[in-house]
Amino acid sequence: MRALLALLAGLVFGAGIALAGMINPAKVLNFFDVAGTWDPSLAFVMGGAIVVTFIGYRLAWRRTAPLLDTRFHLPTAQTIDLRLVGGAAIFGVGWGIAGFCPGGAIPALGLGRVEPLVFVGAMIVGILVARTARNAATRKASLA
Amino acid sequence: MITEFTPLLSFVGGSLIGLAAVLLMLFHGRIAGMTGILTGILPPLAKDWDWRLFFVIGAIAAPAIITAVYGPDTITFQTDIPMVWTIISGLLVGVGVFFASGCTSGHGVCGLSRLSVRSLAATLTFMAATAATVFVIRHVLGGF
Numbered sequence: 001m002r003a004l005l006a007l008l009a010g011l012v013f014g015a016g017i018a019l020a021g022m023i024n025p026a027k028v029l030n031f032f033d034v035a036g037t038w039d040p041s042l043a044f045v046m047g048g049a050i051v052v053t054f055i056g057y058r059l060a061w062r063r064t065a066p067l068l069d070t071r072f073h074l075p076t077a078q079t080i081d082l083r084l085v086g087g088a089a090i091f092g093v094g095w096g097i098a099g100f101c102p103g104g105a106i107p108a109l110g111l112g113r114v115e116p117l118v119f120v121g122a123m124i125v126g127i128l129v130a131r132t133a134r135n136a137a138t139r140k141a142s143l144a
Numbered sequence: 145m146i147t148e149f150t151p152l153l154s155f156v157g158g159s160l161i162g163l164a165a166v167l168l169m170l171f172h173g174r175i176a177g178m179t180g181i182l183t184g185i186l187p188p189l190a191k192d193w194d195w196r197l198f199f200v201i202g203a204i205a206a207p208a209i210i211t212a213v214y215g216p217d218t219i220t221f222q223t224d225i226p227m228v229w230t231i232i233s234g235l236l237v238g239v240g241v242f243f244a245s246g247c248t249s250g251h252g253v254c255g256l257s258r259l260s261v262r263s264l265a266a267t268l269t270f271m272a273a274t275a276a277t278v279f280v281i282r283h284v285l286g287g288f
Contacts, residue, residue: 056162
């Protein structure tokens, strides 16, 4: 049941990304190109997504626990540090180069084209390299 | 590359992304962030890899089903980015979202809907970095 409902949520997510145009790298890049071929559609994507999520989350949180788990797993970190801001800046530079973000590129794999496959492959390498570097730094810090 | 302004379709698609986020919170108590979900199915696997894998499968399957049923032209996909830059972009996005602990879905949709200050800082940072990158590539360097 847990897997089946996650599959359903994934299907809804992928359909939303496709309909919204977030699956189209050129459309995403054009949102940021106010000085050129500007396409403000992405503002409507974020608007629709945040309105539904903002209201839906508050309805879900009226329960003491989710339907298939004993508690809600919400992020607890509070500090705005260099890791967060630096990581976001690096992500932004990468997003601005090709127009793929993780939530857009994963559904794009379903189109059977080579570009999303190449992008996601490189992105996974990036994640694994970053995780290895983080783990090495943590080990070093715990030894010191 | 010109893309069509699609406010209604983008709003509907965005609302579906929001619905997916609400479903995952209501049933699993989880944030629908592609970065976190994907990282959990990379080796070493997270203990709760099962729902993550099924969410990703659903997200990939949705555009595949839509194009199979309604035809390949129903989902627009445009890119003119050289493959080598797609790879560089993927590496940067992977490193960036790992350190930022989230991307457009996790911070931009779920985090802002939770009124998380960390997610607001991350979202403002990556949106600014993306806009600056697009501006430099297209209007300073003259494009690819």
